[in-house]
Each structure stands twice: as structure tokens, then as C-alpha cells.
Amino acid sequence: MMSNRESSSYHDQHHLFNELIDQYGEGLMRLAYTYVKNKQAAEDVVQDVFMRAYEKRDDFKGESSYKTYLYRMTINRCYDHLRSWSFKNVQISNKLTLIFQGENNTEHTAIMKDEKFMLGKEILSLPLKYREVLVLYYYKDLSVEETATILKCSPNTIKTRLKRAREKLKLQLEKNGGL
Amino acid sequence: MEDKDIKDGIERYIGKEKLFDHQFRNQLLSNVGKTKKRHRGITLINKFMPAVVLLLLVLGGITYFFLANESVDNLTTANKGKNETSEITFDVESHGEAFPELQSDINAVLKSLSATLTDSVKAVSINGEGTVVVDLKDFRQDLGSLTTNEKGEFLWPLYDTVFKYPQVKEVYFTFESSFTEWYTWLESTPDPMVRQTEQVPDNTSRLVDALITNHTYYNDMYQFIQESNLPGEGAGNVLVLYLEALKNGDVEKVSEYSINNDMNQIETLVSIYEQIDYDSLYIDTIIPSQGEPIYDVHLKFNHKDGQSGTRVLFMQFYDNKISIYDAPEN
Numbered sequence: 153m154m155s156n157r158e159s160s161s162y163h164d165q166h167h168l169f170n171e172l173i174d175q176y177g178e179g180l181m182r183l184a185y186t187y188v189k190n191k192q193a194a195e196d197v198v199q200d201v202f203m204r205a206y207e208k209r210d211d212f213k214g215e216s217s218y219k220t221y222l223y224r225m226t227i228n229r230c231y232d233h234l235r236s237w238s239f240k241n242v243q244i245s246n247k248l249t250l251i252f253q254g255e256n257n258t259e260h261t262a263i264m265k266d267e268k269f270m271l272g273k274e275i276l277s278l279p280l281k282y283r284e285v286l287v288l289y290y291y292k293d294l295s296v297e298e299t300a301t302i303l304k305c306s307p308n309t310i311k312t313r314l315k316r317a318r319e320k321l322k323l324q325l326e327k328n329g330g331l
Numbered sequence: 332m333e334d335k336d337i338k339d340g341i342e343r344y345i346g347k348e349k350l351f352d353h354q355f356r357n358q359l360l361s362n363v364g365k366t367k368k369r370h371r372g373i374t375l376i377n378k379f380m381p382a383v384v385l386l387l388l389v390l391g392g393i394t395y396f397f398l399a400n401e402s403v404d405n406l407t408t409a410n411k412g413k414n415e416t417s418e419i420t421f422d423v424e425s426h427g428e429a430f431p432e433l434q435s436d437i438n439a440v441l442k443s444l445s446a447t448l449t450d451s452v453k454a455v456s457i458n459g460e461g462t463v464v465v466d467l468k469d470f471r472q473d474l475g476s477l478t479t480n481e482k483g484e485f486l487w488p489l490y491d492t493v494f495k496y497p498q499v500k501e502v503y504f505t506f507e508s509s510f511t512e513w514y515t516w517l518e519s520t521p522d523p524m525v526r527q528t529e530q531v532p533d534n535t536s537r538l539v540d541a542l543i544t545n546h547t548y549y550n551d552m553y554q555f556i557q558e559s560n561l562p563g564e565g566a567g568n569v570l571v572l573y574l575e576a577l578k579n580g581d582v583e584k585v586s587e588y589s590i591n592n593d594m595n596q597i598e599t600l601v602s603i604y605e606q607i608d609y610d611s612l613y614i615d616t617i618i619p620s621q622g623e624p625i626y627d628v629h630l631k632f633n634h635k636d637g638q639s640g641t642r643v644l645f646m647q648f649y650d651n652k653i654s655i656y657d658a659p660e661n
Contacts (some may be wrong), residue, residue, distance in 0.1 A: 174358055178351040178407065185345055195355055202359055208515070228522065271336060272344025291339040304524065306487070308536040308568075315557055 187230035187289045197229045282317035419510040423466040427458030447473045461500030469506045501525045503563040555614045569653045577604040590656045624648040
């Protein structure tokens with residue numbers, strides 16, 4: 153049986169996690185989605201992150217921000233997912249579905265004409281190394297230093313990748329007649 | 332393409348509707364604190380059953396392989412950076428060959444970072460795959476409570492030191508053999524530090540980072556160079572370091588980046604730059620040469636007496652080396 157103090161601590165921690173889930177749930181889902189590009193897979197990643205974070209709550213001393221900590225865990229779980237067999241299987245299924253369904257329904261065509269949509273599509277089709285710096289820096293509004301901490305690189309590496317990512321994106325857009 | 336376009340583009344592609352819906356939130360709240368994962372039903376099991384069987388076979392094979400080889404140490408496939416629920420430990424001695432040079436280097440770096448850290452490295456070894464294990468005494472109490480930024484400042488010199496040896500591919504630091512203690516102290520994840528294939532952070536990069544962080548005029552010039560698509564990656568670094576060397580009157584450093592090795596002329600340059608109010612210094616324009624890999628960098632500034640001035644530097648890019656020509660009389 154838990155003592156009052158343990159019970160209170162357990163209650164506090166659970167309450168803290170409720171707050172973390174509310175504060176970061178949507179952001180982490182969107183971050184995970186930019187990596188795995190699938191809602192179901194993103195949910196799995198985010199669930200895994202919160203469960204691990206809860207299990208390891210005693211190790212977290214609060215010296216870094218929860219945001220950095222959770223982002224980093226999310227990205228690591230996304231890497232795991234992208235390396236996994238299930239990801240490759242889903243990729244093949246998606247491609248087959250597109251081949252059999254075709255892409256010519258009206259709604260789809262209208263969306264495809266949207267320049268911003270096309271830009272987002274091009275960004276998310278960049279190689280992971282470039283995609284992730286664009287997502288973290290521009291989309292998630294992290295600083296170069298925060299991005300460097302999360303990706304375990306030096307700030308200069310991040311700046312170099314950002315520059316190359318923009319160049320690649322520009323080339324890709326020119327090639328595809330975008331923005 | 333503006334910066335905002337990138338953000339909007341991703342948002343537009345992903346869609347405006349909430350991905351983190353109410354149902355999933357409730358599911359998460361009820362699952363947090365439980366060890367069991369969410370089940371998605373029999374369909375998913377059927378779908379992934381072949382993969383599960385295959386995975387079990389592979390894991391079985393790997394386990395058998397390691398058990399059959401008595402050289403197995405704690406660095407097994409099963410716990411190398413993956414198993415977060417049990418402690419990850421390394422036996423530094425059985426991991427590989429001793430690496431006394433690196434041990435000595437890291438001891439020196441730690442001592443330079445904090446006087447209390449003397450002989451803090453217990454052992455260092457490297458295996459045939461270039462994986463290094465650095466076993467440290469548990470000095471966390473000696474350092475007191477560090478912020479994340481302070482830990483970062485603490486880490487980079489260590490990583491620089493380790494990766495200056497080309498045979499090193501990745502490194503695990505441990506406290507008293509425990510990798511778990513190390514990465515939890517860093518509030519990180521159980522992954523080793525891996526050599527960056529692009530640009531390994533070095534002292535130069537950190538120095539430039541500090542300069543552009545602390546001085547708006549350097550930051551603006553650095554960004555201008557970055558956005559001007561000059562060839563090579565280091566043009567911004569070279570310009571900032573060159574100007575800083577002139578500002579400090581460091582003739583030797585100026586000559587490192589300058590085409591001109593005439594020390595008398597460099598000293599003249601130093602006296603010219605002493606008159607410049609750096610807070611007013613900026614790049615007005617950069618003009619590429621038509622025939623050569625040379626760029627004219629036009630600087631504008633005020634002198635300390637308030638008079639305005641201009642200078643033109645020539646940055647040349649030959650054989651992957653960036654040099655500056657800055658004539659005293661210009």
C-alpha cells in the first residue's frame with residue numbers, strides 16, 4: 153500500500169504527465185508525422201514516447217526543457233520506425249494503393265494545384281537529413297542551437313544543412329515548376 | 332521562397348485538422364503509467380505476424396551467436412542503445428584494445444574544464460569497428476548541478492578530442508561502467524555519439540559561433556555571406572575570423588587568412604582597422620568576378636570619429652582554400 157507521500161508524488165507526476173500530453177501532444181504528433189508520414193504510425197511513436205518518458209520520469213531532473221527532451225525522444229523513435237520492417241511494408245502498400253486507385257479525383261487535383269501544398273510535399277520528400285532540419289527550424293520554430301542539441305550536431309552543421317536543404321528544395325521546385 | 336512559406340507549406344501539406352484527437356488523447360492518458368501497449372486488434376497481428384516470426388528467428392539467431400562466442404561482453408545487439416528498461420553497461424577491458432593516448436587526452440580536457448576533475452578517466456578502449464568506450468569516474472557530484480547548455484559546453488570538447496582520432500566511428504561514455512548513468516545524466520537517449528560525416532565541430536566553428544552570437548555585426552555579415560551562395564562552406568567563418576583578428580591586432584592570425592604575408596603591410600592594416608567602429612560595420616554588397624573564383628566584398632562602416640568609410644576585400648577560392656586580399660591603400 154502506498155504511503156500518503158508516495159501517493160501524493162504519484163498523483164503529482166500523473167498530473168504533470170496529463171499536462172505534458174495536453175501541451176505537447178499535438179506538436180509531437182505533427183513532428184512525428186513529418187518523419188513517418190502516416191497518422192497511425194505517428195500515434196504509435198507518440199504513445200511510445202510518453203510511455204517511455206513516464207517510465208523514466210525519475211531520471212529526468214528538469215534541467216533541460218521537457219520540449220527538447222520529448223522532441224529528441226520522438227525523433228529517435230521515428231528513426232527506429234523508419235528502419236523497421238513495418239514501415240517498409242506500409243510504404244509498399246501505399247504505393248500499390250495509389251497505383252490501383254489512380255490520383256485523378258477532383259479533390260485531389262484541386263489540392264495538387266495549391267502551391268503551398270506542393271511546397272510542403274517537396275519538403276517532406278527531401279532526404280531525411282535535410283527534411284528534419286527544415287521541419288525543426290522553420291516548422292517547429294526551434295533555434296539553431298536547440299536543433300543542434302536535439303540532433304546531436306554542432307550548430308555549424310545545422311547551419312550547413314539548412315543552407316543545403318534550401319538549395320535542394322529550390323532545385324527540386326524549379327525542376328517541378330513550383331513556387 | 333520566404334521562410335514563412337516553408338512553415339506554411341508543411342502545415343498545408345500535413346493539413347489543418349488536429350492530428351492529436353480527443354480519442355487518442357484519452358487513450359494516452361489511460362495508458363501512461365501502464366506497461367502494456369495499446370492493442371489494435373487481430374487484423375494488425377495477422378498483418379505483422381510474418382514480421383514477428385522473422386524477428387523472433389533473427390533475435391534467436393543473434394542470441395545464439397553471442398552465447399556461442401564467449402567473448403561476448405555487455406555490448407550485445409540486444410542492449411546496444413536499445414533496451415532502455417535495463418541498465419546498459421560496458422566492460423571496457425573486454426570491449427577492445429586499450430587506448431592510452433586518448434585516455435591521456437580526455438584526462439587533460441576534463442582537467443581543463445574543471446580543476447576538480449583530475450585522473451577522471453578510468454579506462455578507454457576501442458574495438459575493431461571503431462567503437463570507443465570511455466569509462467569515467469562518477470564525478471557528477473563534483474560538478475554540481477549543470478544546466479543543459481552547460482552540459483553541452485562540457486560535452487563538445489570531449490567529442491572533439493575523441494573524433495580527432497580518425498579510427499573512431501562512435502563513442503560511449505560511461506560512469507563506472509554504466510552507459511545508462513551517463514545518458515540519463517545528460518537527459519539524453521541511449522545512443523552513442525557518432526562521427527558526423529559532414530563537418531565535425533571544431534574550435535574554429537565554436538569560436539565563430541561565439542562571435543556571431545555575441546556581436547550583431549558579425550552575425551549580419553555571416554548571414555549575408557551564407558545567403559550570397561559563395562562557393563565553399565567556410566567563407567563566413569573566414570571573414571569573421573579575419574575581421575576579429577584585425578580588431579584584436581593579432582598579426583599572426585591575420586596572415587593565416589590573408590594572401591598578403593608582408594607583416595609590415597598587415598600591421599598597417601591593423602592600424603587602419605583600429606579606427607573602425609565595428610558596431611557600424613556591415614557588408615554593403617558582394618560582387619562576383621566574371622572570370623575567376625574571386626568575390627569583391629564591399630564593407631561600409633563609420634570610423635570611431637564618426638566619419639563614414641568603405642573598404643573592398645577580395646575573397647578568393649582556390650584549391651578549397653579561402654584567402655582574403657585586403658590592400659592597405661584601398
